[in-house]
Amino acid sequence: MCKSWNGTEPGSTATGTAGEINLNTAMSGGGVVYGGNVPWSVYADLTGYSKLVVTGTPGFPVRILYNRIMNDEGGDGTYGEVVQELNEMGYTEFNLLSWGTYAHLNSIKKAGWGGEPSGMINELLLLGTGASLEYVKIGSVGYSTFSTSSPVNLYNVKGYTAKYANGKVTLTRVYNVPANNGVIIEALEGTYGLPVVSEADALTDNDLKVSDGSVVGDESTIFVLANGNNGVGFYLVKSGNTIPAGKAYLEIPEGSARSFIGFGDEATGISEVAAKVAVDNNYYDLQGRSIAMPTKGLYIVNGKKVLVK
Numbered sequence: 657m658c659k660s661w662n663g664t665e666p667g668s669t670a671t672g673t674a675g676e677i678n679l680n681t682a683m684s685g686g687g688v689v690y691g692g693n694v695p696w697s698v699y700a701d702l703t704g705y706s707k708l709v710v711t712g713t714p715g716f717p718v719r720i721l722y723n724r725i726m727n728d729e730g731g732d733g734t735y736g737e738v739v740q741e742l743n744e745m746g747y748t749e750f751n752l753l754s755w756g757t758y759a760h761l762n763s764i765k766k767a768g769w770g771g772e773p774s775g776m777i778n779e780l781l782l783l784g785t786g787a788s789l790e791y792v793k794i795g796s797v798g799y800s801t802f803s804t805s806s807p808v809n810l811y812n813v814k815g816y817t818a819k820y821a822n823g824k825v826t827l828t829r830v831y832n833v834p835a836n837n838g839v840i841i842e843a844l845e846g847t848y849g850l851p852v853v854s855e856a857d858a859l860t861d862n863d864l865k866v867s868d869g870s871v872v873g874d875e876s877t878i879f880v881l882a883n884g885n886n887g888v889g890f891y892l893v894k895s896g897n898t899i900p901a902g903k904a905y906l907e908i909p910e911g912s913a914r915s916f917i918g919f920g921d922e923a924t925g926i927s928e929v930a931a932k933v934a935v936d937n938n939y940y941d942l943q944g945r946s947i948a949m950p951t952k953g954l955y956i957v958n959g960k961k962v963l964v965k
Contacts (some may be wrong), residue, residue, distance in 0.1 A: 658790045661829055662790070671733055673798065682868060684812055686692055687964050692743060694870045696733065698757050699758035699759060700904045701730030701757060701758060702730055702752050702756070702758060702759050703757055703767065704785055705752050705782050705783065705784055705889070706719075706751070706752055706753055706783055706784065706785045706786070706915070707750060707751060707752060707782070707787075708749070708752055708780065708781070708782055708783075708911070709747060709748070709749050709750075709779070709780070709781040709782075709783060709789060709849050710742065710747065710748055710750070710759050710777060710779070710781075711742070711746055711747040711777070711778045711779045711781070711791075711846065711848065711849060711868040712742055712746060712747075712775055712776050712777040712778045712779075712846070712847070713742060713746060713775030713776045713777075714742055714743065714744050714745065714746045714847075715741055715742060715771070715775070716739055716740075716741065716742045716776070716777070716891055717739055717740070717741045717749055717918055718735070718739065718741070718742065718748065718938070719737065719738075719739045719783075720738050720739075720750060720791070721735050721736070721737055722728045722737075722738075722755050722759040723735055723736045723755060723756065723758075723759050724734045725850075726835060726905075732838070734895065736748060736755065740821070740947050741955070742775075742847075745791050745793050745847055746778075746791075746846065746847030747847050747849065748773070748791055750785075755936040761849055768880065771786055772888065775841040776840040776846075778846040778847065778848075779812075779848070779849070780847075781849050787852070788806075788837070788851075788852045789849035789851055789852065790804040790805075790806060790849075790850045790852060791847055791848065791849055791918055792813065792841050792847070792850060793846075793847045793848075794813075794841060794843045794844065794846060794847075794848070795845060797883040797888055798842060798843065798844065798845065798888075799840060799841065799881065799883075799888055800841050800843050800881070800902060801838055801839070801840055801864065801880070801904035801905070802815075802833070802838070802841045802904065803833075803837060803866040803902055803903075804833060804835060804836075804840055804850070805835055805836065806835050806852045807832065807833065807834050807835050807852065807853050807854070807855055807856035808832070808833050808850040808851060808853060808856070809831070809832050809850060809851050809853050810830070810831055810832065810833065810841070810850060811831075811851065812840040812843075812844040812848055812849075812850075813841050813842065813848050813850070813851075814829065814841070814843065815829070815830045815831065815833060815839045815840065815841055815842075815870060816828060816829055816830065816839060816840045816861055816862050817830055817839060817840075817859050817861055817862035817864065818839075818862065818890075818906065819861045819862065819863050820863050820906055821918070822907055823914070823920075824838075824917065824918060824920030824955065825889070825890060825906070825917050825918070825920060826861075826919075826920060827840065828862075830859060831858055832853060832856035832857065833859070834855075834856040834858060834859065835855070835856075837859050837862065837864075837866070837868060838862070838864035838866045838904025838905075838927050839862075839863060839864065839904070840857070840864075840881060840904075844865040861906075863906055864904040864906060865904065865905055865906070865907055866902065866903070866904055866905075867899035867900060867902065867903050867904075868901055869898070869899075869900065869901030870898075871898065871905065872895075872896060872898050872899070873892070873893030873894050873895055873896065873897040873898075873899070874895055875892060875893075875894055876892075876895075876897065876909050877894040877907050877909065878892070878893040878905055878906075878907055878908075879891060879892055879893065879905060879906040879907075879908060880893055880903065880905045880906075882898065883906075884916070884917075886916045886918065887918070888919075889917055889919060890906050890916070890917040890918075891916055892914065893905070894917070907951070
């Protein structure tokens with residue numbers, strides 16, 4: 657896609673790169689995602705690519721002009737046009753196979769030229785023929801559990817296994833996820849396409865299980881990742897509440913007498929997870945329990961670790 661060509665006919669030659677990436681920058685004519693400075697005579701090479709994936713705000717309509725050719729009078733000539741809305745997960749896939757070997761992509765915008773965009777575009781991804789993606793949607797908290805029916809690579813997000821012991825959950829960084837395994841994903845708010853790979857090594861030290869849609873809370877053993885009164889961590893699922901299929905959860909042995917389990921491993925780089933929640937000046941121990949009269953030790957206060965001497 658980085659190559660550009662001086663025409664669409666056989667024998668056309670590569671001339672360098674074309675256009676600019678202007679993510680969410682309003683330019684003349686509306687909110688431009690890609691384009692703005694692509695000469696009429698320059699075309700993008702689509703050889704080997706099958707899809708263009710756009711991720712961003714769910715419901716955001718994206719309009720693409722392709723194969724735009726100047727007419728004999730030097731003005732707008734023929735072109736192809738397609739408008740697609742990002743789905744509820746926040747992505748859409750454009751099929752490039754019908755566009756030909758070369759395409760003049762000088763306009764990837766919101767639907768309609770006027771005004772500011774009504775949403776955001778996070779990424780533009782090109783998929784090679786035969787390549788595919790699995791998608792994960794991250795909310796404003798910055799964390800979500802994730803599982804997939806195919807092995808994937810976590811090149812653009814951070815992934816962790818979760819191991820429960822001694823009243824806390826230890827998180828360990830992983831870079832590939834096998835099929836039907838649960839992990840925790842950390843990323844900025846948005847939707848991310850994770851490339852499917854042929855295989856991934858088995859995960860170790862991982863207590864996360866994946867629901868098949870029949871797992872029901874019992875107010876004793878089933879915990880899910882959430883952002884609650886104690887910040888981001890694992891909260892006990894109320895009796896009768898069903899864990900949706902594909903969602904990862906923890907099953908803790910009975911007798912733990914807990915309603916919240918926090919993260920306890922500083923080595924993972926997630927020690928600041930509580931900083932993403934609302935201001936709370938109460939003292940909590942590292943297991944997430946509220947402490948009315950803190951003594952010497954390490955506590956969480958307003959999302960930060962505080963040492964009381």
